[in-house]
Amino acid sequence: MCGKRRETVGGRAYRASVSKPPEEIRTERLVLRRIGEADLTAMIEVHGDPETNRHNPTGPAGxxxxxxxxxxWQRDWARHGIGYWAIEVATTGEVVGFGGLRLFEFDGRPALNLYYRFRPSAWGRGYATEMARAAVDWAHGVRPEPVVIRTATTNAAAARVAERLGFPLTGTIVLDGAEAFVFTSRRS
Structure with missing residues (x-):
């Protein structure tokens, strides 16, 4: 189901073509599903882990x-029909991380922030690239905004994910008090 929706980002209104929200996307190995209250404990574990925050200048979240x-994140889903997912391993149902796309204002224009954070036990398995590719493929098919990845310059693994997705490095910014790379999608 596609249609026009009036979006407001940073106090500015614009029209966007959107499809039915991707409340669940399945990849080869993962289930990306809309987050809910039942995910709070896993969110606390992932976002409160010092290891998952190694490149986060604000540190672990309480x-x-x-x-x-x-x-x-639930408000994003309600307002914009898009947001971050809980990321499960398809064969086990284990929540191994969180990520997806969030509408935000970047350089004075609407954009989609690509975000992810995984449990250390899930690192090195290609899950970030798999989730990110599914999110970007969906977005490029139905959303007009560019997809942006902002990551600490110290986070070589996240930079490699951006490169695997074909996102060119488009600049650097200061994010939460630290220097960060900006990678922006090329529209096909």
Whole structure:
């Protein structure tokens, strides 16, 4: 189901063509599903882990901050029909991370932030690239905004994911007090 929706980002309104929200996307090995209250414990574990925050200048999030993230992410789904998913291993149902696309304002224009964070036990398996490719493929098919990856300059693994996706490095910014690379999708 496709249609026009009026979006508001950064106080500015614009029209976007959107499809039915991707509340669940299946890849070869993963299930990407809309987050819910039942995911709070896993979110606290992932976002509160110092190891998963190695490149995050603000450090691990406490339980209350994670709850605020959950509320904001659910609000994104309600307002924009897009948001971050819980990422499960298809064969086991284990939640190994969180990620997806979030509408935000970048350089004065609407864009989609590509985000992910995985449990350390899930690192090195290609899950970030698999999830990101599914998210970008969906977005490029139905959303007009560019997809942007912002990552700490110290995070070589995230930069490799951006490169695997074919995102060119388009600049650097200061994000949460630290230098970050910006990679922006090329529209096909």
């Amino acid at each position: 339980p209350e901050e994670v709850r605020e993230h959950l509320v904001a």
